[in-house]
Amino acid sequence: MEIESIVANSALIRAREGGGSKGRSWKWREMLRFPHISQCAELAMSIERDYYSLCVKQPIGKKLFQLFCRSRPNLQTFMSLQDALVDKERKDFGISIIQRFLMRQSNQCVSIVLKHEQSCIQSLEVEPCTDVFHAYLHKHLCGEPFRQYQDSMFFDRFLQWKMVERQPITKQCFRQYRLLGKGGFGEVWACQVRATGMMYACKKLEKTHVKKRRGEAMALNEKQILERLDSRFVVNLVYAYETKHALCMVLTMMSGGDLRFHIYNIGKPGLDRKRVRFYAAEVCCVHFHTVALKHGDRHIRISDLGLAVKLSEGSLVRGRVGTLGYMAPEVIGLEHYGMSADWWGLGCLIYEMTAGQPPFRARGEHPKPPEMERRIQKEQEEYGDKFSQNVKNLCSLLLTKDPKERLGCQRSGGREVQYHPFFRKINFRMLEAGLVEAPFKPDPRLVYCSDVQDIEEFSIVKGVTLDHTDSNFYSKFNTGKVPISWQNEIIETGCFGELNIFGPVGSRSPDLDW
């Protein structure tokens, strides 16, 4: 490894380890300073007073609303109920909740829910996992408690956080570390937020490249889908901003590297069965065009959604998208297709992870697109001895050419894939809740990424001039912080805990603008 690479890697490793408070700028408090409450007046007028958005969905809003409720004696049992619900509801667990909170004789009885006691028990018997409690909880909290909250110092504080959230984002908000990879429109760099110490990956789209290749709609599509998704199985978008030359998306940093890197660059090509099973199961939890996959801390997340299409159940699109190697026959054939192409993609992925090579192409071989298309549509894939009976069976069901016959494309959608014997050992409920231990743990002292000098340099586009006609697109892209992701960052890095101090009880004013 060259010295340049060693230096770049060790700087990244040090930054990652520092994480949290160590990675913060010494001016971090100033960067996150609350404005005086009088400066929040306009926001207070314009912000939508929606209980669900303000008190449930937004992480900082939720915290402040809970702090408010805990400060009110008459709301404390609701908070205890909410705490108890943090664990996933299960039948016997649900019963214990009923006994504790819904039975008249219990001293923690929540009276408002009482009339629903019978229906609660009934729905639990039918479907032990339904969340019957949150609905009742929120039904109560969104009324009078929510009204009182909006008149409290806790809501003032929420507005102050929202003002901090609205501050514009520029390149100066980040420290830049090593180059991680190269995409179609620009480079991807490791970066760290100066104010909080959080590490992310910054995907840059060079404005001239986007313009030359007319990639505006695709860039905006990727950005808008990522910002709406809030999934543990997809990289999250946290910031979108622009510099003079680039549009930037700041994304969850996948420090475990590209899944492709694990399949091909560590030991023999391919992954062991446990990892194949685990990653395949995680991918089952999403329905997207699987273009590239990254391996996160220990879990994988889908990234590179440039070609993702937002489909509602049963809807269809037409058009050729995706990496050619993973393109389904019906996509190549320009037929209408729905989710079926994703199940084909999953088949390709399981095949590639197991075999250490993709299904329709030998290692090192680069057939021309028409030849690839022919093989995908006509050829039967082959299974070597790395395939157990179960994997082979699952792969061949997913790689069924006719989408109508393919596993996953029947009525129950993803469920039938999850019920395949290959996944017998996977508990999908636990997996979805993030409660399953991953089979492989990346070494925090390693950088799972090609050496910096092995990543090709990004070419420069000549003869494209940017003008005012581009600014409409830039302003749609450049929306700054994504509230839920940013609020999570503030909480996870401990900044919320350190900054969200209130003065002596009852005093409302002087402490709010410290």
Ligand code: ADP
């Ligand atoms: P494009 O959409 O232009 O193909 P990608 O999203 O695939 O760009 O990113 C290009 C490369 O950058 C990836 O193959 C990967 O190596 C690296 N990369 C992208 N996103 C991340 C991330 N969130 N964390 C770490 N590396 C990333």
Ligand code: MG
């Ligand atoms: Mg890519």
Ligand code: MG
């Ligand atoms: Mg892409």
